Amino acid sequence: MTSRFREQVEEALFPPLVALLVALICGDLLILSYGQSPASVYRLLLEGTWGNAYGFGQVLYKATTLTFTGLAVSLGIRAGLFNVGAESQLAAGGFLAALVGLGLSPSIPGVIGVPLCMIAAAFGGGVVGAIPAFLRVKFGAHEVIVTIMLNFIVLAFLNWIIANHLHVPETLHTPEIHTGAIPRLSQFIPGFHGSAANLTIVIALLAAFGVWFFLFRTRRGYELRAVGLQPDAAEYGGIHVGGVWFRALTLSGAIAGLGGINYVLGYKHYYEDGFAGGSGFLGIAVALVGRNHPLGVVLAALFFATLSQGGLAIHAFVPKQMVEVLQGVVIIAVAMSVPEVRRALRSARRPATV
């Protein structure tokens, strides 16, 4: 193991470990405040997630969406842009996938229907990502604020379409799609029966590999990282920063939008108002804890999915809202310890000359 690699691993691993410790302590306090024993509640949390096939299937399902949104956010951060809009990009992607699935004839086989719906999903998210990209490049409008504001605008717009034009009476969801359904994992492994896990997880892993390959093995990816580290230097080195930013944020939106297929094609087979349910915002946490590396993102997605499924497992003893508190604590603790760990490691390595 080279020392450079070891430094990177240390810098990547310490903050999540510190955060986990802080979260465990906070969790202890919350569990005790409810008059329960922390050890037995934590055991219940693990048994309800990784301890049985159904629970594990649910973890995989939730981790699938979070992988997409986490990849989306991390790709933006690699380019030096903060995409806070994954929530509405995810929703727009799911909506367009459902729209195409509804528009196609039922006679079209899945091998054609699924890719068409996927393209639609990526397109939907990509359009929502391209708006802040354009405003940033053209007018210098800060992408954080624009993506936050766009979340509200896009979600209100989708709500209007569903509520007024496209819902099954008495519900807030569209009719079922005619084609484009993605098979559930339980069709291959019967133990997953009843869980929402589906083959979208394979697409999520391919997306993670694709992002890794793009970032670290292509010229465009190198340019993107160069811009993220030092835009002025990149510009001086002949990279067109505006173009890189536009492509990065659009691609980021497209990846988040693609995540919409997990629910729409893989689980419910319709678009439902509010299905994103915070997965876009949690994508920020996933990117942060995963240190913006595709492998880290996949692992962090599993971690946050375990927490949110674990909340349901412990609900009989401690309110499931406990895990929402812990998610917040983990994010803040990681955000606090990242600069601190970096400083500490650097000063420890510095030769002791004065």
Add this chain to the structure above:
Amino acid sequence: MNPISFATQMIRIAIPYLFAASGGVIAERSGIISLALEGFMLTGAFSATLGAYYSGNPWIGVLAGIAGGLVFGMIHAIATIRYRADQVVVGIAINLLAVGVTRFFLKLAFASSSNSPRISGFPARLSAHGFDNPLLWMGLLVTPALAFVLYRTRFGLRVRAVGEHPDAAESVGIHVARVQYVAVALSGMLAGLGGVYLALDQHQFTDQMTAGRGFIAVAAVIFGRWDPVRAALACLLFAAAETLQIQLQGNHVIPSQFVEMIPYLLTIIALAGVVGRAIPPAALGKTEH
């Protein structure tokens, strides 16, 4: 449409925005990005409910609400100032944390996942249309008070100096971190008061009762170009749009979803600089200096 009833309803809707946007202005003028207003409001509303419920006194509720906003403001301040954590990440995390914490303790205190029992607000006469509520007057006075502090006091000068040029401020002996701590603490308390107003006005706490109002306040701060008076005018404008939508309800002139978009659309337009470019304080969001 009756102009008096329009104006009174608009002002009542604007009060939480006025509190929260004032908090946003002071934090951002000190250089700290303020995306946690929603979370401050929610904790303010919840702690006010706890205080008013257990004491039976709305003023205790007000104090408890301010304290709740202060605690979350200090979490934000310690994370971003002492530990230099990313301000956007921390702001969003605080909003998530506030939802989780209020839900958890709602369950713990009142064994409910949706709302608290009824609490006593300030005594109100129907004929006063809410104008006998002392918090409403505080909300109206917070803007001139903030403008005075920001532009006419030594502390306000320091806040502006720190937000524009922390190095220069440091070199003339200003303790940058201390000024930012005070500004962020104030923003937590002010936004918390916005939540207090909501809870006491509705006589209970309901899950996620702030419903995005903190982000409307963020929009008002930017649309008002980080100035207390212009931000307050933005709050009134956004409240007027909402009032119009409520009073026109049933006419189906414009779908409510499109009215909801107005503050956000205007803010994006302002950021893109179509009419009078919104330019933030120079050192906003810079963690290293």
